[in-house]
Amino acid sequence: RNGRATIFPQAIGMAATFDTDLMQRVGDAISDEARAKYNASAAHGYRGQYQGLTFWTPNVNLFRDPRWGRGQETYGEDPFLTSRIGVAFVKGLQGNHPKYLKSAAMAKHYAVHSGPEGLRHEFDAKVSRKDLWETYLPAFEALVTEAKVEGVMGAYNRTNGDPCCAHPYLM
Template sequence: MKTHRKLFFTLLIASTTGIIHAQNVFNDPAVNEEQRLDDLIARMTLDEKVDALGNNTQVPRLGIQASGSVEGLHGIVLGGPTYGDRANTPTTGFPQAYGLGETWDTDLLHRVATYISTENRYLFQNAKYRKSGLIMWTPNVDLGRDPRWGRTEECYGEDAFLTSRLAVAFIKGIQGDHPKYWRNASLMKHFLSNSNEYGRTFSSSNYSDKLFREYYAYPFYKGVTEGGSQALMTAYNAYNGTPCIMHPVLRSIVMKE
């Protein structure tokens, strides 16, 4: 539970702007993180706490700017087409993820991700823009088993080992090399086995524990243990009959292992 508290705290404080009174313990980097988080939560109203559980993480009363999320598989998605009425902002585009996967080049993917995440951080913090978010929905480490899958272009291919190596390099590029502070948070997707398009919101991917360990979950495992990602998006589908968003493996394996 402490890990999740610290992740929330890191993303919340990393997006802090405006005037904050010096006496606020949560804004003092010299204080222990748990104490800072306890102080912040104690200062938040019930409504602010409820909002923070969803997509609205801003706390204007305390000078905390919201940190949203953004797609970033091969560039920041702030241009067209857009979701809603968001104004377009031109960003740098690299080859689609499937094309990056064809390079087999971990150093190149690290450099690409570093560029993308630096540009994203600039757009988030620069007063001229104040847009985008520190949580980046990338990489997609699902495995492209079937060319009929409508999101094949988002993944690195069908090989679990290759995908894991490229994902680790990309995650490190997104989050940066600082031992404590991330440039952005890398959110892997979609856990688990989201590799068919038709009926993806109700279909079930069924297979053995061996395939779970050695194939479908392997890139996620390496993304956490080697890449350092502490965030993921669950899949739309079910795994062995249980929807991924509420599957017991989220606690028994993802959190505990």
């Protein structure tokens, strides 16, 4: 899409290291390259698609069913590990400047999005409030409050009958 870049292992493999310092350094390296590529593109007058500084990552959904085709994009099935790894990665991507972002991270897919992928636009996830608070929401809460993630992408599905992007309880 926009030249060459360093390739890191899939998110689930990186999470298996349980190494938050490593994840922050990975995010930092990605945003360093993104800044360099952005500046090079801008110098040539290119401002097209895929040449910006917004990243649709991390995917902090939980991988609870191995039939879900996007499980490798997640940090696994554990809410605590997903929170810690996600916070570190976002901090690396966005940098630590008090005024400027290195890049803009976007936590996704809020909330209760873990397949089935083929039905994601019509699936209605039935989940208890206890499961919602103890399982599905901790990573999003941590990324917003601790990492100050720049954006949150809504899930495609419904949760308990309402679309996630307009769910009165999730808002």
